[in-house]
Amino acid sequence: MDRPLRFVCRLGGVFRVLMENSAGGWLIECNGGPSPPFFEADLHKYERVPAPESWMSEQAMTPAQEARLQMIQPLLDCDDCIPDKSLRYKMAADAAQQYQTTTRRILRLYYRYLATGQLAQKRTQQTSKSNQMIERAIRRYYFGAKRLSLRSAYEMMLLEDYVGPDGQLDSDAPTWPQFRHYYYDHDIHKDPQKVIAREGLAKYQRDHRPAWGTSAGWRTQPGSYQMDATQADIYLVSRADRSVVVGRPYIYLAVDTATHLIAGVYVGYSCDETAVMACIEQAAMDKVGYCARYGIEITPEQWPSVGMPLEIITDQGREFFGPRMSELCRRYGLEVLTLPPFRPDCKGSVEKSIDLLQQRYKPMLRGRGVIEDDAQERWATDYRTQATLDLDDFARVVIHSVLYLNSGRLTDGKTPAERWLEMSPRLMTVDMEELHIQTLSRDTAKLTRKGIRINRIWYAPDDAEGLTIGDSYTIAYDPADLRRIHIILADKICPCHAVEIGQQVAACEVDAVYEATKRNREAARKKEMASSIAATQAIRSIVEHAVEHREPIRRVDGEQIKQDKLTERGQLT
Missing domain, CATH: 3.30.420.10 (Ribonuclease H-like superfamily/Ribonuclease H)
Incomplete structure (x- = not known):
């Protein structure tokens, strides 16, 4: 059955539109080897291109080609073979049995005819040996996870293919300009496989894949x-x-x-x-x-x-x-x-x-x-x-x-x-x-005589009815504002207020202030210790000086001590 010829450009290749509806269309690749059709949504985003050369040139059919066309004619006449894979394989198997060939051959002929309009593969002139070597070197060394430079890939090709046992470079080795021109003239630098091989599929999907339309x-x-x-x-x-x-x-x-x-x-x-x-x-x-x-x-x-x-x-x-x-x-x-x-x-x-x-x-x-x-x-x-x-x-x-x-x-x-x-x-x-209560953080704490301690802060219940000292309760709190917490009970929520802070303070700020206070306390303790040691040394010096000047004590008499005290006091004044 004759179908309208329409071709689009997709990811650098030419594809024929076989069928189209409101949801998308079925495409088949024209450039590569025989491949089955596939579904693509939003065909309008692909640019329409002229028909390839194989569709423009008219050639007379040979008897062999007419026989091949007869083999696949039932599939060409049935439009349902394009979207229905199982029907396509069944009809290909029937044709293979009828003409004593394989199902695979019938499908390859069918795919080739849909894609190129030809029943025989077009013979192309074989590329030169140097071009084959360049192509292989690019695919092997440049398209790799090691991410060699293009110059390094060229040098690896020379070392692998053009350096003899004596270490001398062959006279027919490609030059660096030839290597570079082949890379750009054949649009290898535009091949998506280059990014996938060198950077990974995730990098290609994130930064290089086609992205039509808007995210909105x-x-x-x-x-x-x-x-x-x-x-x-x-x-x-x-x-x-x-x-x-x-x-x-x-x-x-x-x-x-x-x-x-x-x-x-x-x-x-x-x-x-x-x-x-x-x-x-x-x-x-x-x-x-x-x-x-x-x-x-x-x-x-x-x-x-x-x-x-x-x-x-x-x-x-x-x-x-x-x-x-x-x-x-x-x-x-x-x-x-x-x-x-x-x-x-x-x-x-x-x-x-x-x-x-x-x-x-x-x-x-x-x-x-x-x-x-x-x-x-x-x-x-x-x-x-x-x-x-x-x-x-x-x-x-x-x-x-x-x-x-x-x-x-x-x-x-x-x-x-x-x-x-x-x-x-x-x-x-x-x-x-x-919603606010459900979004708060959860923790478990015990209610004591002093209240509940969370994040180094003491809290007192606004209403202690239904609460028992010594029991543990589920606590809901906002780490960004520790002025209040909530005790989650089975039938109600009991708010609690902080007894140590009077402004909005976050948990990490409490930790930072606590650590700063801890460092200050340690410094104060060192200062206190130094002051205590200095006082002890001064006291010991006074005692030692007094011991050196100590004289024997005369007879102790209470009345005499009182009289001596009065005399001493008079001398001080």
């Missing part, structure tokens, strides 16, 4: 969040003691796939399941109230995302698959889509948002603890000594950067916030107090 087109409605994290390039100081450097914070982002809106953010010192839960909670809460905690006034249109997403897209990080995350997914029906490892390009929206976020604040915070590119070089500045901001200060900086990326940055004439408001988000409405 992956999801057509807001409510599918891509999540990822990074360690911020800045050192912070403690909120309890600004002379103590507590390290670098982590930033978690939840970015909507369809609109590129940053729907949730977490800034803190945790990089585990607690941080993921806090980012999801922040994504679900009202952003006006959240920003008000940091003294930032916004309108709902500037950050419009409120509600629990239906889907989270992330990599295979362990923090996304903990027991509390599983409990949250079961409770709210949240789906987690896992991407392959080492493929950040699959969640490009959140990766680029993290990059844009740091590019926004780093230039304005240089000299205030920001880590520069020369951090690992010799004689580089110790950026820890420049730390100025605490966690609250840095969180405000991040919030302002997020507000700019959401409602100030234009992409295709609109901001992400404007796109969000134009669409219909798929979000769940949840009880924020219940």
